[in-house]
Amino acid sequence: MxxxxxxxxxxxxxxxxxxxxxxxxxxxxxxxxxxxxxxxxxxxxxxxxxxxxxxxxxxxxxxxxxxxxxxxxxxxxxxxxxxxxxxxxxxxxxxxxxxxxxxxxxxxxxxxxxxxxxxxxxxxxxxxxxxxxxxxxxxxxxxxxxxxxxxxxxxxxxxxxxxxxxNSIAVYGRYRKLERGISQTDWEKYDHSVESFVSPAITTAHRGTEGVFHGAGREDVDALMLGTGRPFVLEVKHPRRRHVDLPELEEQVNDDGDGRVEVEGLRYATYEMVERVKMLDAGKTYRMDVEFEEPVTAADLAAAVDALDGATVDQRTPNRVSHRRADLVRERTVYDISGELVDEYHAELTVDGEGGLYVKELVSGDEGRTEPSLAGLLGVPAVVTHLDVLAVEGEDEPFADPEYLLEADGDD
The missing domain is CATH 3.30.2300.10 (THUMP superfamily)
Structure with a gap:
């Protein structure tokens, strides 16, 4: 036809x-x-x-x-x-x-x-x-x-x-962990997690079925997360509500945190933010308490710290995580480091390092797997006894970009 x-x-x-x-x-x-x-x-x-x-x-x-x-x-x-x-x-x-x-x-x-x-x-x-x-x-x-x-x-x-x-929604914010012994996500070995304090209130407020927590990296369980906090996104699955008063919700999360975990800057984010947070290779600033096996002088500590300031460090995957991570040698930069003795057996260090820098091993040397190290330069065994994260900031961080953050209703 x-x-x-x-x-x-x-x-x-x-x-x-x-x-x-x-x-x-x-x-x-x-x-x-x-x-x-x-x-x-x-x-x-x-x-x-x-x-x-x-x-x-x-x-x-x-x-x-x-x-x-x-x-x-x-x-x-x-x-x-x-x-x-x-x-x-x-x-x-x-x-x-x-x-x-x-x-x-x-x-x-x-x-x-x-x-x-x-x-x-x-x-x-x-x-x-x-x-x-x-x-x-x-x-x-x-x-x-x-x-x-x-x-x-x-x-x-x-x-x-x-x-x-x-479809899920994403709520972005930063959290501070103010008590040691709290994991980032739920883990049966520990009674509490950042996720357990943050997720319930946000998920319930949006009438979702589940909250999935994504952090921009994670600190050790025995480390505090202080200062500006660590970026995170909570992905709320199958929400029936998509708009709530986020400042009010922030107060509720912090009440639930009971002085152990707190959040700030809750914002709605695009779904793309979930992957960006998970993949962020952020630089971090740490405060560490260090213990030496033998006496150390202020002059020797100053010389070792000066040698590490701005140094490029070769780090083989640490013994403590080698069972779950590939055994590789990674180059990482120490952007800035300072320290002072508390007494001849103890010091306090502040380290600003590239994302992925293992700072505990930067101190201990990890049996020669990290070079150079504080212990190696001093010729004295050293360990980190307390670790606090003061800041997590990405070199190419998207979180302040309005293209990726959606403001809560009523916010400017």
Missing amino acids: DDSDPLATARALLATGPLCDACLGRPFADRSFGLRNEERGKGLRVAVALADDADYDAPDADACWVCEGVCGRFDELAERCVEALDGTEFDTYQLGTRVPPLVEENEVLLREDAGLEPDAGELLKSEVNREVGRRVGRLTETEVEFERPDVQLTLDLDADTVDVQR
């Missing part, structure tokens, strides 16, 4: 059996723009009737042999989607549709019987997505989003169900 003649093509389609206007117009969807398929079909049906001096006869959608009534249910299907979203807060959505296999087969047969290509025009799935989707947006006063919507609706016409996928 010469499908360049619209009327001839329309006659061939109408000859296949009773067609609703939408199913008649859909094979022509790629030939005109700005019209709905129902409008295209109605126009073609009228044109054929006038050209053939025949009666205009448009069957109900329920009688259509192709869609089997689906095109007459757009309003009803949209209302069902809205009902499925009841109790869910969202600003953006996307709709997907599963069409019954028999209806998909009818679409193929329609084009085949009319002598058209199998993909001519538009398929029913696309029309349902658009027509039902636009109605959902109008009823809920929300916007369609194709990249990462707040909710993803799946309309299964065969099973006659509506599935709602609530």
Whole structure:
């Protein structure tokens, strides 16, 4: 058939059996723009009737042999989607549709019987997505989003169900750990974790099913995290609320922390932030209490510290983590280091180092696995007895960039 003649093509389609206007117009969807398929079909049906001096006869959608009534249910299907979203807060959505296999087969047969290509025009799935989707947006006063919507609706016409996928939200902040013996994430060996203090309040406030904690690195369990705190993102899974008063929530988290863990600067963040926080190779500033096995003089300590200031250090994977990390030699830079004796057996050091610098091993030497080291330069065994992290700052840190942070409602 010469499908360049619209009327001839329309006659061939109408000859296949009773067609609703939408199913008649859909094979022509790629030939005109700005019209709905129902409008295209109605126009073609009228044109054929006038050209053939025949009666205009448009069957109900329920009688259509192709869609089997689906095109007459757009309003009803949209209302069902809205009902499925009841109790869910969202600003953006996307709709997907599963069409019954028999209806998909009818679409193929329609084009085949009319002598058209199998993909001519538009398929029913696309029309349902658009027509039902636009109605959902109008009823809920929300916007369609194709990249990462707040909710993803799946309309299964065969099973006659509506599935709602609530995409996670990300809450960014910084935490301080003010008590030793607290791990960053839940670990059965320890009674408390930063996650256990932070996650429940944030997850509950957003009516989520689970909170997943992601830190920009982690400090040792026996280390404090002080100063400006460590960046983190809490990923709230399947939230029913997406907007809460974050300053108020911050106060609640800090009350739950009971002086052991506190947070600040809670903000909503893009989902991309989760990966950026996890992958951040941040520089860190540490304060350390050091104990020497033999007496050390102030002059010797000053000379050793001066040798380490700005030094590039070769560090083989430390013995203490070698069971879970690849045995590699890494180069790391000591940006700045200072220290003073407390007495001849004890000193206090402050170290500003490149991300990934093992500072305990920078002091002890780790049986020669770190070169140079404080112990090696002094010729005296040395260990870190207490470690506090004062700052975590990435050289290319995205966290202050408004492109990646979404302010809480009402904030400037």
